[in-house]
Amino acid sequence: MLDVLAGFIGELRAAGLPVSLTEDIDAMNALRHVPLEDREAFKHTLAATLVKSHAHRRAFDTVFDIWFSPRSLPDGEPIIDPDDDLELAEWLERALAPDDAATREGAVKAAATRAVTRYAGMEDGRPVGGRYYLHRTLRQLDLDGILQRLLAARRQDADHELSDLEERLLADEFRARLEQLRDQVEGEIRRRLVALRGPEALARTTRAPLPEDVDFMHASVEDLAALRRALHPLTRKLAARLGRRRRHQHRGSLHFRQTVRHSLSYGGVPAELKYRHPHPSKPEILVIADISGSVASFSRFTLELVHAMSSHFSKVRSFVFVDGIDEVTRFFEDTDDLSEALRRINTEADVVWADGHSDYGRALEAFWHRWGAEISSKTTVLVLGDARNNYHAAEAWVMAEIAKVARHLYWLNPEPRSYWDTGDSIVDQYGVHCDGAFECRNLKQLARFVDHLS
DSSP, rough: OOHHHHHHHHHHHHOOOOOOHHHHHHHHHHHSSTTTTTTHHHHHHHHHHOOOOOOHHHHHHHHHHHHHHHHHHOOOOOOOOOOOOOOOHHHHHHOOOOOHHHHHHHHHEEEEEEEHHHOOOOOTOOOOOOHHHHHHHHHHHHHHHHHHHHHHHHHHHOOOOOOOOHHHHHHHHHHHHHHHHHHHHHHHHHHHHHHHHOHHHHHHHHOOOOGGGEEEEEEEEHHHHHHEEEHHHHHHHHHHHHHHHTTTOOSSOOOOHHHHHHHHGTTOOSOOOOOOOOOOOEEEHHHHHHEEGGGHHHHHHHHHHHHHHHGSSSEEEEESSSSSSSEHHHHHSOOOOOHHHHHHHHHHHOSSSSSOOOHHHHHHHHHHHHHGGGOOOOEEEEEESSOOOOTTTOOOOOHHHHHHHSSSEEEOSSSSSGGGGSSSSEEEEEEEEEEEEEOOOHHHHHHHHHHHHO
């Protein structure tokens, strides 16, 4: 068992989870107090001692299911009713329909096993990953069609016409049940792959980056959803850190008069020094973001993070551009829903003035002529983008002018540093005027920079 646990914890570290030696020992000690045959208690005990972030729980569950999966293949195809000759789609609907959770849980698990047997087409020795088998199975199941049939059946059984709210709640409930089915299908595929290949080999092929390590430039739709879920706790963490740091900034210069006055209570000995307490000011942030093409996701997440922490800045103004530029601060001021603000930016911002390809020089020049006079010595300017200018004029003099009047000027680039100044990238032409140019490919690097702002 110790060897299995050591391999499991090693795989967690390989997957990116920060598991310390102390937490490793804590997990071993905690397992002494739970029955090892109780798989759920065993799993939750390990999670409680080894997982520090909710964003890491899915990665933990995947590694656990691989490492502690049953090592044998199913003997036969499970059924709910031996006399039931229904097609698999109807059989699945019947499994998902019960409102009793306990009844449904067993039915959904059996349905998942039967679906994998019928549709996955798994073969021993075939070098195909679990995602392929999962996609193949789910495509055959047609979960969207099952959802519509479940809703239609429930409407037909209702004794009154369902209101819009009831329809929405019912749809959400059935989607949650279908997600349970999907998880069961994925778990069944994983269990069979473990039996065929062993946990070590399977774990190497299923490793995926944690949400905070996902590259903005190559994030899938699923990755972007995980990034949004990880953004909110990260925002709270950074906001708390910035507030704490501002409250505990350096104590200021020596206040000689108060020190001497206070020394009278010690017979004239300055035993307790007094200081002038500073009043740290909040920075004023101005963001200029390229929202074209592949850098759009990076810019959106940066804008969302900065505006979510706006209470820690005296003022936040946002500008977005492609080959034209527009101020979009108004979209964030009109709503508390940052997603709605970002949606309006995508649909209403006036950022395409010519052919719709990035033109940093044109956008920066337009920004300077229209808003440059509003930058002051209190302003920290952030420029977000890959600086791929499609071989247009750089107009780097604008960055030099901004640097003269701004408190700080930073460039955040979502591309790997090794790609900078290759092809049509002109990062260095702009970066030479900045206080720093930072690689910000993922949430972890972005959070590190926001922390630097304080």
